[in-house]
Amino acid sequence: MKKTLKKLWFYIEIIIFFPLLIPYYFTTEKELIKQDNQKWVEYLSIQSKNLIIQLITLLKNAPEYRNLYYFRLKKGNLTAKIISQILKIIYRPCGYFFLDESCNIGGGLFIQHGFSTIIMADMGENCWINQQVTIGYKDKTGRPKIGNNVRITAGAKVIGNIEIGDNVVIGANAVVTKNVPPNCVVVGIPAYIIKRDGEKVKQELR
Template sequence: MVNIMKNLIRQAIFSLIIFWFSPLLIPFILTTEKEIITADIKRWAEVLNLPEQGLWMQLLVLLYKTQEFRNLYYYRLLKGNLNGRISMYLLKKFYPECPSLFLDSSCCIGAGLFIQHGFSTIIMADIGEQCWVNQQVTIGYKDKSGRPKIGNNVRITAGAKVLGNIQVGDNVTIGANSVVVKDVPNDCVVVGIPAAIIRRNGVKVEEKL
């Protein structure tokens, strides 16, 4: 009986929390960016093993549980139409984003970006689809020559730095604390300071960038 009561209380509290976050559905209803936000929801739900629920419920759970997703959500809304942007700006005061995660509004970010632990992370680059960025990552300018262009299915792990007017190919993994300042070809794993290729097309190698 005690366990049943505890479960009922937990469910009631969860329902109240979800109800509190429900106004954040308004920008989703109004925005022109539904398709790409839906792709983000599906990616995050898959990575985080969220229960099979309706799209709107998964969106609310993500907005409640992960501030990093909230940042991405606001970034998507900012790219959309005026109605979505206005409602986002009004609601943002009540549902703050992760303060240590910065997504530059001038970036073009493909669908399905997953941000794990957004602490002290800066993303100032054009990024492809289905990418993954960890904590304390900096992606951005080295000088006035330009910023990185990141391909599809790229994983940039904790503490890595990707800097300058460079191109990172598809299916690349950048190891923890690596510093990448040169182009990276497709299908590679790079590590180190400066970063070097240690695996290409699944085969161990030792190659400079």
């Protein structure tokens, strides 16, 4: 009986959240959404191999993903934009995670515990952002440009018109205000390099 009720509730939830998939069928951003979906399914260990079930599960259970989904739809064609704006009235975005609509972001972005996280930057593919992270302007000169496969961990600040290279890890609570070369791990306030190309180092950023 319990198993039957659980299965019934599962199908009810699919019906409730299915309208969120309507703009997906119209949008020109399907490939980016699929790339995001793939990363979230992997990192959250979602068992279903059905794309529709995966999307509904994420839109229902991961509020940060819902913001990212709306962000992708906003970048697409007019039809999907209009539908998503209507759906936002019922399926509210996550209020504690801010992703600026002016950003250009590659596929595969994953937000883990996105509480109090702000992203105002252009980013590459397959990036991972944690909670209480701030990425954005220091002044009017510009905002960060972040490469591929970058991980920015809890509490870090990446500020100003700087470039973060590919395959960089920014440690918890680090404050980065200068360019970071590729293949580095940086920590500290102000941030400095502790690993570069797999070798332990201690170098200041320039």
